[in-house]
Amino acid sequence: APDVPPGPFLLVDLNNIIVFPPDARGFGTPLRTADLEDAEPLTLDGETIGYIVTQENEELRNAAEDNYEQRINRIFLAAGGGALALAVLLSVLFAQGLTRPLREITAAIRAVAGGDLGQQVPVRTQDELGHLAAAVNQMSADLAYSNQLRRQMTADIAHELRTPLTVLAGYLEALRDGVLEPRPDRLETMHAEAQHLQRLVEDLRTLSLADAGELPLERGLVDVGEVQRQVIGAFAHQAEQQGVTLEPRTPADLPPLDADRERLAQVLGNLVSNALRYTPAGGQITLGATHTSGTTTLTVQDTGRGIAPEHLPHIFERFYRADTARQTSGDANTSENGESGLGLAIVRSVVEAHGGSITADSALDQGTTFTITLPNR
DSSP states (O other), X not given: OOOOXXXXXXXXXXXXXXXXXXXXXXXXXXXXXXXXXXXXXEEETTEEEEEEEEOTTSOOOBHHHHHHHHHHHHHHHHHHXXXXXXXXXXXXXXXHHHHHHHHHHHHHHHHHHTTXXXXXXXXXXXXXXXXXXHHHHHHHHHHHHHHHHHHHHHHHHHHHHHHHHHHHHHHHHHHHTTSSOOOHHXXXXXXXXXXXXHHXXXXXXXXXHHHTTOOOOOEXXXXXXXXXXXXXXXXXXXXXXXXXXXXXXXXXXXXXXXXXXXXXXXXXXHHHHHHHHHOOTTOEEEEEEEEOSSEEEEEEEEOSOOOOTTXXXXXXXXXXXXXXXXXXXXXXXXXXXXXXXXXXXXXXXXXXXXXXXXXEEEETTTXXXXXXXXXXX
16 A cells, blocks of 8 residues: 555545545545546555545546536627627627718708708607707708798789789779870879889898898987987877877986987888787877886877787788788788788897897787897897
């Protein structure tokens, strides 16, 4: 028998089963063949009955441990492969979720660029892509609305031009052919239609200059009360015939306003003319003004029939037509009264050219108040 080793050892039988010590790791299980290469044979009467395996500094592993380790390795390998496949799948899904809104937005923008306005993109999230989609939707809706207004305005201008031109052409042809005699009343009608055309062209020119930011303003210190009295004087006869009272309510100590006097008179004149059209006999139109450290506020208030709430946001649009709206267009806006249908649009453009703003408040059967706010310079 060999000498018993000084360090830890294992006693293994001929079947490579660990049989000693009983507390050894893997007791009762076989060792790997590789672990028996340096084993010392244990003999009895010249016959090998087992092996002594020195553990030295490393733990000897048996076959069961190897199998366990292999199973663990396979499990980790399978788990790693599954995690990798899941990561790839999630990456693909994330990429699709990220690029899908971008593809939809790109397609909508291309459609708008091709003239197909009104495109809408689904807003799927509330992050930056969601905000971008909402902005594209708003832009597309605004473009579609602007295009609709442009078409409507073109049709309205054609309508406004057609009426006086038809009247003029009819009278001229009749006079040329000798069907009608050139009487003063007929010449006066033709002159009125020509004036209506002239006003329409001038109004369109004013709006085009305002849209381009080139509306000329001859600024100077303006006495607001004097301008109000001038406007009231210009409409006094018409108001008297309609049984409507024109009243100024401007404090005597109101400071001068830095503005274009003629344009300011045009603004107040358009508003008073509009108020007279819808204020019944016995009504009142009041022109007021107040002053603060930063602004001057002008008001034109009437006791007319008012404006329906659904029409109020649109009254400053060009040629806006509604039965109860007070825009200078619609049934009252014909060559019979000489209005071009652009009065309130011009008012807003002139006020904004001065750096101010205009609003309207109204209640049906109670009246309307237009409020102009202009900065003090």
